[in-house]
Amino acid sequence: MVAPRPPGPRSPTLEQVAEYAGVSRSTVSRVINQVSTVDPELREIVERAIEATGYVPNHAARSLVTRRTDSVALVVSEPAGREFAEPFLSRIFTDPYLGRITAGALEVLRPEGIHLVIMPADAPAHQQVLRYLRQGHVDGVLIISSHVADPLPQQLCDLHVPAVLSARPGRPLPMSYVDVEQQTGARLAAERFIALGRKHPATVCGPLDTTAGQDRLAGFRSALAVHGYAWVPAEPGDFTRAGGERAARTLLTAYPETDALFVANDLMAEGAMQALRDLGRRVPEDVAVVGFDDSVSALACRPQLTTIRQPLEEMAAEMARLLLARIREPEGRPRSVIFHPEIVERGSA
Amino acid sequence: MVAPRPPGPRSPTLEQVAEYAGVSRSTVSRVINQVSTVDPELREIVERAIEATGYVPNHAARSLVTRRTDSVALVVSEPAGREFAEPFLSRIFTDPYLGRITAGALEVLRPEGIHLVIMPADAPAHQQVLRYLRQGHVDGVLIISSHVADPLPQQLCDLHVPAVLSARPGRPLPMSYVDVEQQTGARLAAERFIALGRKHPATVCGPLDTTAGQDRLAGFRSALAVHGYAWVPAEPGDFTRAGGERAARTLLTAYPETDALFVANDLMAEGAMQALRDLGRRVPEDVAVVGFDDSVSALACRPQLTTIRQPLEEMAAEMARLLLARIREPEGRPRSVIFHPEIVERGSA
């Protein structure tokens, strides 16, 4: 909380513009709000008065009566019970994932004149976030949540705050969401390995308490089952670079025959490539590697990463569109939009 | 702009809580605002009433009278006249720079209960951003601006909106800012090359219309001048990965004898390493490379990047502190806080 701002040179009010123009407050208000029933001549006069006084409407006053704020929150949720080496804030803001989501959402929001408040919500902050949303700071919420048992989506649902999820919710919920066909993506990776004639596929999967982690693992396994693999080694990572490195090392130590590695996101793949290098494995000759995301990390790898592309920017843009629709029509049916993944073939597999 | 939200189940007002508790509005207000002059017994009653009714204060109403919003904007400014391959939004949100700044700022802002609105401001959006700020949406602004001729800082100054800059302004301005000793950083790189016995240093510098670009180049040149280098080849890049790759290629083609390369940020260094690899140069054997930032990119490189560390998170945190100070005391003297860079030695030099 900050101290009150001192009086200072306050900007003009509607009242003052009205006086300047010699009309009533209502007329100025109508001109500002583009109401068409204003005499063109008066409108002209008022517009000049606005220009002359340098008037801008006061947001709080307007918001108080209209109950709109023209801004939405981007909530990055993380439930309790996860352990990470890196602190929450640097971890999420260093991950290219969030950047792509932000860019995609703003691509839609900006032209609509809607602003974005970014709200990290680790477990201790959940209550504050809910409070914030209840205070009417924003018209709606984009929720980035991956943990299957994350309570936040349900709570937001209960609050009747318009909201859209970044992925299929862990439990069914009457809330719009966007997702990618996770299993299909994983299958693409599996098929790539089969096509390359690899015999010992394995995977650094995502955290098994996330839907993406579960789905990608299941998709990979079931696609390989079709080719006779009743079982596939898997070691979970935490979607961070260091986590991927660690998991790959564990995996390759336990299963040194591994010649194909599916890593559940590009950031972990970066770490996995490092581990492989340290272990004296060549990529792709000894071990073929496929990542997931098609983020900047994929290009940073040597060799560059073959990966499953999910169009995060477009997905976030769609989230924003779904949210706007929901804000405009809160009782509409929740919608889901599922995107198709594609394999992007580069040097690693 | 969005349509008005329908009435729906409005949350309780102060009035209703007061009625429930059998006290006046003011008393409830005092309890909410932690005013100490409330009888403990009454306070207890009121708190129960708040609990029972599920009351939360309406932000707009409060903001209208207090003239505070408890939120600040993070404006990422970019003046007209720059050409980039990538669109503005994906470029800035994909750059680890912004992520580190955001994380650092939130580290200070969050505990204070202050929220962050993220506002990209390319040239066409400048007017809207100024308008937004004048409307009183936020209490202050953190400005990320690098272009020496960027008009935005001056305009914000004129608006009397509390603001803090991410770097020394292009022209002197009565505004607080944070910076790193750019020239010292560049000198560290130069000295590293001298220590390694390199004879043909060169630099992929930053855009010459940015203070950082200018300072790092000047610092590198003047440090080398001390060692007899009257002139040093330099090729400007645009601080992007692709730009660094292009610039390094140009430089190495024109000056194939180059055996030491200072690259003005890590993102460009990543690209430069790629270019060197393509040109058949080994790093560090044939060409030693030093970057600037110590971002995640530095770790993604092979070999890992020796780089000049600037503590961006701490710098952003300091920006936030300076801003809070300014909001609380708008007439205070503008302050500058300059951080010390350090060289982080890794594999590339």
Added chain:
DNA sequence: GTGAAAGCGCTAACAA
């Protein structure tokens, strides 16, 4: 087509 007036939910003088 325009103006007068009520009121959005809150804080902060001021009185009691």
Added chain:
DNA sequence: TTGTTAGCGCTTTCAC
């Protein structure tokens, strides 16, 4: 210590 009251600046009926 508590209550009464007057706005904060705007939109929005409702008369005219």
